[in-house]
């Protein structure tokens with residue numbers, strides 16, 4: 048509440064500043080520059096801070112916006128507003144093409160790629176004759192808005208800040224939505240999100256284009272503020288400076304865009320003023336002092352200054368962070384048709400995986416029917432997780448085929464397999480730890496909605512979002528995590544995180560559920576509750592493939608078992624048959640200490656260990 052009040056007061060002050068004659072002209076100019084830079088940096092917050100894609104090239108997109116309007120308004124005499132539309136289209140096309148090529152690069156190749164095209168566009172601006180080469184274009188007319196000329200900084204100020212604040216609002220909406228959750232998964236959960244149908248490359252291109260469009264608008268405003276353009280403000284030096292602003296402000300936070308731009312532009316200006324007086328020299332020491340100051344800031348504020356401001360504010364106001372309201376009641380999402388109980392769902396035929404000289408999965412075959420729980424067991428390193436990864440398309444097969452409801456899976460990508468109705472959990476928990484439990488589970492339901500970037504940014508997706516969040520909450524209630532909806536996922540105990548993964552997989556409305564060690568880290572009672580949930584799912588006709596080391600859990604729950612050892616199928620059959628199979632006993636007795644898990648409760652699995 049108090050934060051809102053501060054925000055409203057800040058907005059009123061911001062709105063009044065140019066109206067007060069006492070406000071120095073210099074302040075207005077400085078605020079205009081901060082607003083323009085913040086627009087570019089906001090794009091970088093999304094691209095680099097949230098999406099983890101480093102770009103040194105944003106200044107080039109500022110240049111496209113600036114040069115388009117400069118040339119169109121001076122050479123063709125068109126309206127700046129038409130030039131803005133053309134600039135946005137041009138930027139969209141250039142960013143789309145550059146993004147589709149560059150964003151396939153990973154590691155340090157991506158930032159290097161952005162350096163390359165930033166330099167290329169800079170030299171293009173400087174060499175094209177019709178753009179005035181390195182002299183640029185001057186005599187650009189001011190923008191008119193409903194007949195009012197925005198010639199003066201005090202007038203243009205309003206346009207700059209209204210556009211910036213609207214962009215911040217749209218970016219906030221976007222991040223807090225279905226596409227936003229996918230974007231937030233880009234940095235650390237790419238592989239996991241693909242398993243829930245998220246097209247990661249497409250989302251990378253989306254945020255790249257989004258950031259480029261913001262930079263283009265900034266360039267358009269810049270050209271009409273300066274009334275002249277030349278290549279230098281669109282070169283690599285400024286590309287680096289924008290990135291610097293994002294990092295210093297707090298690359299992951301929307302308000303960090305203003306904080307970073309403001310801090311750097313004010314600091315640069317103050318150093319330029321103060322340094323010659325202190326050092327009694329006109330020599331150019333500003334950059335050195337500026338660099339040292341920045342290193343000092345980053346030493347003490349690795350995540351940028353905005354998170355520090357927030358924690359100060361919380362300490363001062365006693366605020367405990369924003370608590371979202373419970374998800375509203377909403378109609379249930381449509382469910383995909385279920386195969387008839389007992390019908391064939393999964394048919395794995397001679398699958399094989401070779402890693403160099405190691406045959407991790409050696410011609411494994413089995414079938415799974417609707418309403419059946421099948422256990423895949425075996426000592427450590429037997430090849431169980433690799434088998435999961437082959438079925439779900441995370442790893443390509445060396446040989447064999449996988450059929451799911453009559454369709455070949457082995458040539459599909461993991462996101463296409465997810466779309467067909469295969470949900471999974473991971474052996475090593477893969478959550479987005481800073482997102483809430485509810486948001487993590489809603490990511491699982493990604494394919495059950497088609498909310499797009501535009502409707503999310505404009506906040507037109509309320510009904511669809513409510514349905515997704517309601518579904519996520521419903522699945523969390525089902526697995527017993529209903530009290531943790533707004534907890535950060537990273538704060539849950541490991542066992543709870545595994546249960547969260549099951550809720551996320553269920554949110555995808557799968558026909559086949561692959562659970563990799565779901566009971567690991569759970570207490571006795573939690574295991575019993577999990578067994579009840581899985582039992583109920585089976586009764587509803589779900590097919591479940593289960594990798595698990597807890598023999599008590601496996602033996603009491605599964606209908607059918609496949610035992611693997613050294614990548615090969617050792618035995619297959621009913622749990623009771625498998626338990627007495629001499630080859631299985633041999634394989635397990637060799638590794639009983641490490642492979643068998645014992646329950647916390649007395650009398651739990653001690654016997655079970657020996658049963659397998």
Ligand SMILES: Nc1ncnc2c1ncn2[C@@H]1O[C@H](COP(=O)(O)OP(=O)(O)OP(=O)(O)O)[C@@H](O)[C@H]1O
Pocket residue numbers: 402405407425426427428429430431432433434474
């Ligand atoms: N990406 C990889 N590259 C090389 N070898 C791998 C890779 N993934 C798995 N392996 C090897 O394949 C074998 C099977 O591993 P896998 O993880 O499938 O076994 P597992 O039965 O799931 O074991 P655990 O129960 O310990 O999880 C192991 O020897 C493992 O080291």
